Amino acid sequence: MDWAWNPCTGCKHGCDYCWAKKMADRYKRSFEPAFHPDRLDQPFNTKKPGVVFVCNTGDIFSPGTRKAWREKIKAAADRAPWHTYLWLTKNPQYDDSWVRPNWWLGATITGPEDAWKREVMEGENIWYSFEPLFGFVEDEHLYDAKQVVIGRATNYKSGWAEAWALNVSLYYLSQNVPILSK
Ligand code: SF4
Numbered sequence: 001m002d003w004a005w006n007p008c009t010g011c012k013h014g015c016d017y018c019w020a021k022k023m024a025d026r027y028k029r030s031f032e033p034a035f036h037p038d039r040l041d042q043p044f045n046t047k048k049p050g051v052v053f054v055c056n057t058g059d060i061f062s063p064g065t066r067k068a069w070r071e072k073i074k075a076a077a078d079r080a081p082w083h084t085y086l087w088l089t090k091n092p093q094y095d096d097s098w099v100r101p102n103w104w105l106g107a108t109i110t111g112p113e114d115a116w117k118r119e120v121m122e123g124e125n126i127w128y129s130f131e132p133l134f135g136f137v138e139d140e141h142l143y144d145a146k147q148v149v150i151g152r153a154t155n156y157k158s159g160w161a162e163a164w165a166l167n168v169s170l171y172y173l174s175q176n177v178p179i180l181s182k
Pocket residue numbers: 010011012013014015017018019020021057058059062090
């Protein structure tokens with residue numbers, strides 16, 4: 001990732017390990033989902049091609065976000081196609097209107113209960129973030145991906161087992177999928 005673009009911030013998923021929520025609390029900022037149209041031109045105004053992580057201080061599919069926000073964010077990304085965009089959500093609602101050669105659609109998998117997410121991921125450039133893991137994910141719940149991230153949540157120690165991460169790592173190593181270990 002070269003830089004983060006946050007035209008949408010905040011989230012109502014309420015994960016107790018949330019780094020973005022902790023930062024919002026520290027600086028006494030609201031963590032309610034919010035749209036920032038003044039940031040929409042940032043990709044277009046950044047002429048150097050980069051890998052752009054979209055909305056790392058919130059979740060674009062959180063309750064309280066709006067489809068109209070997402071459509072404007074997508075249009076803004078389309079205006080600057082020289083970048084590669086990394087999208088990530090706990091609640092993937094991607095459909096074929098999200099598929100672009102330079103967009104990587106991601107979902108967070110924290111345990112076997114997230115198996116449903118496979119069904120709503122579309123396109124070729126699919127990636128998963130196994131960070132943090134809260135349970136053992138069986139091989140049949142591990143899905144094709146172009147890349148995966150595996151790691152422990154920052155400052156969050158409980159619920160972690162090296163074996164969970166090892167199993168995921170071995171699976172994707174056997175599939176020749178690049179792994180970013182954090
Ligand atoms: S989904 Fe992401 S942004 Fe939302 S509370 Fe959980 S960790 Fe934070």
